[in-house]
Amino acid sequence: MQTKYLYLTLLAISSLAYFELSEAQKDTKPPKTFTKLEIIEFARIKHNFTDKEKNYIAYKDIIAKKYKVKKRPITITQTTIVDVPVAQAIEEKPKEVIKSEVSKDTKELTKEDKDIASIIASDDVDGQFNEIKNIREALLKNPRVPKWIKDSIRALSALRDEYDIDIGFSYRGVAQSDLISNSSGVGSNMDLIAMYKPNENSSVGFNLNARHQVGDNSSSTFAQEIGSLYTTSPAYSDRDILVSEFWYQYKIDALSMRLGVVDPGSFIDNSFFKSSSNYFFSSSISSTPYSLVPNNGLGIGMKYVKPSFFISGQLSDSDAKAGESMDSVLNNDLSLYSAIEFGITPKNNRYYLTLWHRERESSNAATGAIVSLNQTLDELNKVFAKYAFSNEASATQYISLGWGRKNFLDKDDKVGLAYSASESKTNQEIQNTLEMFYRYDYYHGIQISADIQILNPIYSSEDLAILPGMRLRIIF
Known part of the structure; x- marks a missing residue:
């Protein structure tokens, strides 16, 4: 059954697409000079x-x-x-x-624009390649980097320049324990990503994903074992290698459209410091326990971005299962997740409202809204606040506040402090989490993070959980 949110999304994005394509047809650009x-x-x-x-x-x-x-x-x-x-x-x-x-075409982003882009980037193919680009440039400029590394980067650059193909790799290892219950979890996530970009407007993204856990606990079962409402670390588990993203994107001026096996988080709810690979561990900050976002699956995402505002929308398979992107379509039982987002971006700040709806085959449909405020205080400090509610999400009421800073103790580090409160749909109790992370960029593309969380797990007999954790990330 189609919903009012679906109609709103299609109407708004289709209107923008028609406008952009019409303007593009009128435009007669001179030869590139x-x-x-x-x-x-x-x-x-x-x-x-x-x-x-x-x-x-x-x-x-x-x-x-x-x-x-x-x-x-x-x-x-x-x-x-x-x-x-x-x-x-x-x-x-x-x-x-x-x-x-x-010329305008050859100018790079300003330092402030790069900074904002890095802290709102999702963990999808696009976000990782933007990170990789900066890392490779830094490695090439560093005289102490071994020649074989520079030669490898130049070989990848030659592949991109000659055949329009870029290849990257990222690894994330996580270890976390609970000092109260003595539970622990260890695991990893690996992405082999590729991008084919035949021209300035078109691109094809691909992500081959693998996960692994050490011991009995995945990130989900560790959360269940300590009685948490949501996962407390980046995801890891034992599962087969799968294609987590495979999409085609077309961009014309301010409008981007992406179709295929997509990450629903690529276009919706990208607030400051919301990457589980780079910043906070807990999904109460780095993910969306308040909005029932489905797994990666078949979908379409669109975004219309101007210097002072943006509008984005997402339609995707509501019941997508990891590695089974076509099942809902082939079985003719496709349910939809739909979302639309309106935001303004004055002076490197980011404020937005998100409305979403999720149809579900086996349970009630869910509806909710998100209000997110992201403020740049100065070149080093940024703060964020978020409120969300839903009738069916695991957290029916949600609020978070946080602060992040770069160059805290060193020019190569970042630190963040955040608080979140989530009301459980199951028992209406409120789980509070206080989290602090410290990340040190040991070398270009090598990040080491330490994290500590204190929370009251609402599904546990214990009043408190204290969770120290470590994360290693390598991206190239």
Whole structure:
């Protein structure tokens, strides 16, 4: 049965899609033009080419080939600087002049934009590749990085430039225990990700996922053993290798549309510090016990993003099971999860309202709403607050408050402190959780996190649970 939320989602997103496509058809863009200075800066930033024997001519050929392959017109123009090696050309031009002369297409995000993007990124293919890009650039620029690592990165860059394919890998290991009950859980999660991007508008994302647990407990059974309303660590379990994402995305100007096996969290409810791989452990902060978001499965996600506001929507299989994305369709019993989100983003802040509805084959339909406020205090400090309610979620009433800071004790660390309160649908008791994490980026792509949680597990005879934990993450 279709719902009013489904109609709202389709109506809003379809209207935006029609508007964007209509405007795009009217737009007659001139051929792509690169100045000599843009080519030099492109090579310096994107490929870390600083060898004095490399020069403008070589870069011109690279860029011309890249855009001709994509059947885009290209014009190479001269600037006032002479034909000199890259290192010398960069030295002759102040950075401010270079930045002012580089076209809009070649400009990178500002430091503030990158910072915001990193703390609202989901753990999907897109989010991981954005993280990997920054890591690889840092490794190439570091003179102490071994040559074989740099050669590996350049090989991956060549694969991307020549065939439009990028490949990445991430590993996350977690260990957690309860000092009161002496329960413990240890496990890992691995992603082999790939992205095919034949042009600026289209991309195909792929994620091959594997999980493993050490001992009797998965992340879910550990939570049950200590009597918690929700899981208290990033997910791990013993299960077969599976395709967790496989989608096609089309982007035109401000509108993005993604179709296939998708992560419902990619487009909805991305608040500050909501990544279980990078920040808080507990799903009361890093996930959604308050909104019944289904597993990855068949779906479509859309987002319309402008500098000061955004609208996003999600439709996906409500009863998706891990590794069985087509079952609901083949069995002709597809139920839908639908959500629509309206947000404003003034001055690196993020405020949004989310409305969602989930049909379920074996139980009552669920409906709920989320209000999220995310505030940047200064370059280092950010705070967030969230309220949510639902008629059928495991947490029918939910509130959280938190703070995060980078460069706390060192330029390579992050720290966060958060509190959440969740009212259980089962017994109407409130579970309170206080959590603090500290993350140190030991090296580019290697993160070590320590975490401590104090909570009152509402399904336990114990009044208190004290959960120290450790997390190792490697991403490349």
